[in-house]
Structures are given as C-alpha cells and as structure tokens.
Amino acid sequence: MTILVTGAAGFIGSYVCRALRARGQAVVGLDNYNDYYEPQLKRDRVAALCADVDIRALDLGDRDGLAALFDEVAPTQVIHLAAQAGVRYSLTHPHAYVDSNLVGFVNLLELCRHRGVQHLVYASSSSVYGDSAVAPFSEDQRVDRPRSLYAATKAANELMAHTYAHLYGLHATGLRFFTVYGPWGRPDMAPLLFSRAVLAGRPIEVFNHGRMRRDFTWIDDIVAGVLGALAHPAQDDPPHRVFNLGNHTPVELERFIGVIEAAAGQPAEKVYKPMQPGDMVETMADTARAKAAFGFEPTTSIETGLPQVVAWCREYFGARA
Numbered sequence: 001m002t003i004l005v006t007g008a009a010g011f012i013g014s015y016v017c018r019a020l021r022a023r024g025q026a027v028v029g030l031d032n033y034n035d036y037y038e039p040q041l042k043r044d045r046v047a048a049l050c051a052d053v054d055i056r057a058l059d060l061g062d063r064d065g066l067a068a069l070f071d072e073v074a075p076t077q078v079i080h081l082a083a084q085a086g087v088r089y090s091l092t093h094p095h096a097y098v099d100s101n102l103v104g105f106v107n108l109l110e111l112c113r114h115r116g117v118q119h120l121v122y123a124s125s126s127s128v129y130g131d132s133a134v135a136p137f138s139e140d141q142r143v144d145r146p147r148s149l150y151a152a153t154k155a156a157n158e159l160m161a162h163t164y165a166h167l168y169g170l171h172a173t174g175l176r177f178f179t180v181y182g183p184w185g186r187p188d189m190a191p192l193l194f195s196r197a198v199l200a201g202r203p204i205e206v207f208n209h210g211r212m213r214r215d216f217t218w219i220d221d222i223v224a225g226v227l228g229a230l231a232h233p234a235q236d237d238p239p240h241r242v243f244n245l246g247n248h249t250p251v252e253l254e255r256f257i258g259v260i261e262a263a264a265g266q267p268a269e270k271v272y273k274p275m276q277p278g279d280m281v282e283t284m285a286d287t288a289r290a291k292a293a294f295g296f297e298p299t300t301s302i303e304t305g306l307p308q309v310v311a312w313c314r315e316y317f318g319a320r321a
C-alpha cells in the first residue's frame, strides 16, 4: 500500500507527505522542482517537513519516466498536488498551465486507469467558481465561466476526472482549495508576500483598493481534509466527487493586514491598486458537503494562524525578508 504524492516538494504536498509518514504510511513523492518560485525554498521545505520521503525529481510531462515510476512503486492511491499554480502568472505564461495542468493531468489519469489505482485525490481550486460565484460557493454552482486560464485548467481537470470515472470506473475526488496558508507557504501569495514586506518595511500592493474578502484556510485544516477525502472514495456512479475545502469565514483584506501588522510589530505601507485581471473579489466556501462526507471542520482563525506565518518568515528569511 504505497501512496504517490505529486507536487511533494510544494507547499501543500510536503505537509501531506509529513502527515502520511506520521501515520506510518509508505509514501513516494515526485516533483520537478521548477523555478516558478525559488527551488531552494522547496528543498528547504522538504528537509524540514518530510526528509524521510523518497521524492523523485520528475516532470508530469515525462510519460516514460512517470510510467517507470508507476511500474516500480505500484501506488494504490495517488494524491495529485503538482500543478502550475497562480492566477496572475497564467496571464503571462499560459503554456506552463497547459503543460502541467492539462497534459500532465492526462498522463497521470492514464496511469491511474491502466495500473489499477484505487483512488485518485487531486487538487482543484476555488477559482473554478469564476464569474458564476455567489457566496457561499457551493459545489452545485456552475463552474463553466472561469476568470483565468489557471481556473479553466482546474475546471478541465474536474471534467477529465469525471470522464475517467465514467468510462473506466476510476475512483477520483477533486478538492477545491480556498487560499491555503501556513509556515513554508507559497511566496507568491498574499500571506507570505505581505508578511515579508511588512517585516522588511517594504510597501505592499493592496488590490481592488482593499475591497477583497478571502476565505483563508490553515494548512493543517487542509491536510486533515485531504486525508479525510482519501479515506472516503465515492461510492456514486460514476465514482467521482468534488468538495470545497475552505474556512467558511471570509476575511476582509484590511483585517488580514491588521493581523500581520500586529504580529510584525510595525505598520504596513499600503499602496492601493485597482482590481487585477483574473482575480476574484470574494471567496467563501460552503463546506457542508465535505463535513457530511468525511467530517471536515476547519478550526483555525487568521488570528491564530497568521502570527505563525510572520514568525516563520522572520526566522526563515531573516535579513532577506
């Protein structure tokens, strides 16, 4: 019983690997350690969180390499977290999203199908709600009007997984993550961007003039959701389901910045900017479905979580903040 975790050197992947190992689970990871953000952070993260996991340097686009890995490891379950992430980057680097999120996803689906993987759990995103979003976002809402290519690839993943469930009986579960944060997080996202800037006395860019609300979800709550979903493959026909994994309590950007200022012990220099193309003004998860299916219940507020991010930034980045 070996679980394959893709994107194992990524933010969510490394925590998932750590949690699986803590349960005594056999885990093999893969990651291409790309330079969307500093690969050194990925290496340091792995060393800190899941140094005992065998993580192969492999790209999802390498079909032969991926097939050889499946031959060698014979995973019974796959947790697929590797992707080209980020909304804004998808405006300038569309091909990275097609390569990793579409071609890479098909490569993985094919191997799951042909090698008898019992359950594929894969990352989707709150961004799939796009122009149809009405808070709180429930899984029954339309997801066919994305606001970015990133969101379009995540919505496409859900369609592709559904197709494989329908045609081949592949058990698959898609998880729509809502703005995940924590120590060792993503340096391209607001929690780290803002924490580092405030600590260093640099200005922060506040989009849509601060009129934004985000459902920030603590990493440990997300990991609990991933493992809960893994343990509960769909019994439906076809055996594919999607779930929101969010905090269900959206936070005003100004309050979010206030918590960082308090933790950093200094005020933020705010530069107000218009709305960024592709972004969402508000995200808010309806988590009733995940709660009913596997008891998902996030418990961490930003007042508890964000100071830990600021403290980690201070320690990890130090003078480089």
Ligand SMILES: NC(=O)c1ccc[n+]([C@@H]2O[C@H](COP(=O)([O-])OP(=O)(O)OC[C@H]3O[C@@H](n4cnc5c(N)ncnc54)[C@H](O)[C@@H]3O)[C@@H](O)[C@H]2O)c1
Residues within 6 Å of the ligand: 006, 007, 008, 009, 010, 011, 012, 013, 030, 031, 032, 033, 034, 042, 058, 059, 060, 061, 080, 081, 082, 083, 084, 085, 086, 099, 100, 104, 123, 124, 125, 126, 176, 177, 178, 179, 180, 181, 186
């Ligand atoms: N963090 C969030 O708030 C959030 C929100 C919604 C969805 N997601 C999704 O969750 C998943 C994990 O996100 P994360 O925040 O940990 O991102 P991350 O960028 O830290 O992790 C993704 C990892 O995948 C690897 N990777 C990318 N393309 C690859 C490829 N072609 N082959 C092999 N490895 C590849 C990267 O090197 C990286 O280490 C992603 O699918 C992302 O789209 C994240």
